[in-house]
Amino acid sequence: MDFALTEEQLMFKEQVLKFARKEIVPRVREHDLEARFDRQSWKRLGEFGILGMHFPEELGGSGADVVTSVLAAEALGEAGVDGGLTLSFGAHTYLCADTIFSHGSDAQRQKYIPKLARGDWIGCMGLTEPGAGSDVASLRTRAVRQGDRWILNGSKMFITNGAIADVAVIYAKTDPSAGHAGISAFIVEKGTPGFTVSRSLNKMGVRTSPTSELVFDDCAIPVENLLGQEGNGFLMAMQTVEWDRSALLAPFLGAISFLIERCGTYAWEREQFGRPIASFQAVKHKLADLKIFLEAARPLVYRIAWCKDQGRPLNHLEAAVAKLFIGDWSLAPTNDAMLLLGGYGYCHEYDVERVFRDSRLAPIGGGTSDVQKVLISRLM
Numbered sequence: 001m002d003f004a005l006t007e008e009q010l011m012f013k014e015q016v017l018k019f020a021r022k023e024i025v026p027r028v029r030e031h032d033l034e035a036r037f038d039r040q041s042w043k044r045l046g047e048f049g050i051l052g053m054h055f056p057e058e059l060g061g062s063g064a065d066v067v068t069s070v071l072a073a074e075a076l077g078e079a080g081v082d083g084g085l086t087l088s089f090g091a092h093t094y095l096c097a098d099t100i101f102s103h104g105s106d107a108q109r110q111k112y113i114p115k116l117a118r119g120d121w122i123g124c125m126g127l128t129e130p131g132a133g134s135d136v137a138s139l140r141t142r143a144v145r146q147g148d149r150w151i152l153n154g155s156k157m158f159i160t161n162g163a164i165a166d167v168a169v170i171y172a173k174t175d176p177s178a179g180h181a182g183i184s185a186f187i188v189e190k191g192t193p194g195f196t197v198s199r200s201l202n203k204m205g206v207r208t209s210p211t212s213e214l215v216f217d218d219c220a221i222p223v224e225n226l227l228g229q230e231g232n233g234f235l236m237a238m239q240t241v242e243w244d245r246s247a248l249l250a251p252f253l254g255a256i257s258f259l260i261e262r263c264g265t266y267a268w269e270r271e272q273f274g275r276p277i278a279s280f281q282a283v284k285h286k287l288a289d290l291k292i293f294l295e296a297a298r299p300l301v302y303r304i305a306w307c308k309d310q311g312r313p314l315n316h317l318e319a320a321v322a323k324l325f326i327g328d329w330s331l332a333p334t335n336d337a338m339l340l341l342g343g344y345g346y347c348h349e350y351d352v353e354r355v356f357r358d359s360r361l362a363p364i365g366g367g368t369s370d371v372q373k374v375l376i377s378r379l380m
Contacts, residue, residue, distance in 0.1 A: 046119020
């Protein structure tokens with residue numbers, strides 16, 4: 001088994017690191033404090049090609065493989081880009097645009113993918129509802145066919161990019177009696193009558209990524225905005241797990257590398273009792289724990305990306321293990337990183353507390369850790 005990245009991939013990662021540190025990181029603290037989406041950085045991500053890396057060139061992408069796409073996402077976190085921007089990027093590219101690319105008609109791909117790949121448009125995905133999270137079959141948003149239109153009624157909650165999205169992939173029940181098989185997916189554009197953003201949510205972390213509630217009140221969309229086949233929505237949503245367990249988790253890995261660099265530098269520069277605190281065993285252990293977690297988590301994420309490149313079906317057990325491990329086991333090392341810096345670790349300008357806050361989303365978003373344990377035990 002060869003676990004080595006190619007020379008081209010390593011060079012590309014270095015390019016992403018340099019780009020992010022120069023073009024994005026200088027504005028991170030300001031936007032995080034203000035809980036404000038950074039449109040300038042979004043535009044630069046699009047110009048650099050990150051928003052559409054794995055799409056074919058004829059649709060505005062770069063034709064990159066999945067491992068390279070994951071590498072870019074990890075590099076953003078390692079550079080110090082906040083978890084809010086990387087979350088918006090992931091929801092846009094993988095939960096929205098890739099769903100359209102993978103399941104849409106040629107006309108839908110031509111209409112939406114180039115705009116999304118360039119970052120001219122922002123995308124979101126609406127699955128979770130106020131009363132339906134992990135239990136997808138209990139969602140209540142309805143879509144009823146009336147002639148040449150679908151009429152949507154219902155609401156979606158905790159939607160990343162919801163307030164700023166130009167286009168959304170929305171899941172709704174078209175046959176309430178069919179359970180999972182009665183769920184379908186639809187493309188809904190901003191400005192469609194009956195489609196509104198109800199409210200935006202103020203969060204503990206990933207604060208630069210807008211999170212909103214979406215409401216559909218007799219929202220009429222053209223019949224051709226059905227995505228894929230009627231009744232295949234649940235399968236589409238589950239396929240996004242491949243991205244959620246790889247490219248969307250990768251920035252968390254990068255953030256750990258960022259903490260290792262930040263904490264290591266601080267530990268050698270900070271002196272107490274006549275010597276650098278890096279010479280004390282307790283501090284060494286905290287730094288070691290960060291490295292141990294990173295080296296254990298990275299193969300879990302990259303294995304899923306590699307399998308996707310090989311065309312292998314997703315192993316849901318491995319995916320659930322990766323999601324749970326990064327979500328739950330990152331708590332101790334990120335907390336220790338904050339403690340290592342003492343009072344400075346609690347202050348915004350050292351960025352460590354931001355990484356800690358951002359990382360707390362990992363055991364919640366995209367499937368809670370408790371649900372992952374149920375899935376793991378069932379598959380065992």
